[in-house]
Amino acid sequence: MDAFERRQGEIERDTALCLETLAHFIFYWLTRTEPIPEGERAAAHAVGQRRFDHFIQQVAKKLGNEHGIAARLEGIDASPGEASGAPAD
Numbered sequence: 001m002d003a004f005e006r007r008q009g010e011i012e013r014d015t016a017l018c019l020e021t022l023a024h025f026i027f028y029w030l031t032r033t034e035p036i037p038e039g040e041r042a043a044a045h046a047v048g049q050r051r052f053d054h055f056i057q058q059v060a061k062k063l064g065n066e067h068g069i070a071a072r073l074e075g076i077d078a079s080p081g082e083a084s085g086a087p088a089d
Contacts, residue, residue, distance in 0.1 A: 020059050028055060
């Protein structure tokens with residue numbers, strides 16, 4: 001039974017990681033900029049790297065403090081529009 005509970009905890013952690021990653025990917029995908037001209041690609045690459053680093057930091061932060069998407073969804077009822085005290089960011 002202990003092994004089952006331990007594995008269940010691992011599955012929940014992995015699911016939270018996937019959900020948090022997907023949520024942030026969608027946010028960044030929807031807010032991305034148009035293609036950059038050839039002469040400005042090096043600068044754009046540097047900006048992209050900083051954005052990616054920020055993305056990874058945000059996923060880690062949300063998973064670490066349990067105020068991420070998964071934590072907010074736990075309080076949502078099956079009925080549309082009803083949430084029971086979901087924490088705000």
